[in-house]
Amino acid sequence: MTIAFQFLLYFFVFVSSVMAVGVPVVYATVDDSAQVRRFVGVSSTTWFVLLILVTVTTFFVV
Known part of the structure; x- marks a missing residue:
């Protein structure tokens, strides 16, 4: 279960980073x-x- 928690x-964190960079870039470059x-x-x-899944798996790991 710990490995699943770490993967999630x-x-x-990866999706959060992509959104932090990607959303402003998409707003600035895409006209549609x-x-x-x-x-x-x-x-x-x-x-x-992912937030919900990480929250739920936290209860099983900790």
Whole structure:
């Protein structure tokens, strides 16, 4: 379970880093607002799901 927790945590940090860089870049470079909304929506949903999964696995590891 510890390995799964570490993997989820590293992936969460990776997605957070990609969003911190990617969202402003997408807003600055893409003219199509549908693409911007899609990227932000998918990345935000992924981030939120990972947040919930990391929170749940914390209870089993600690």
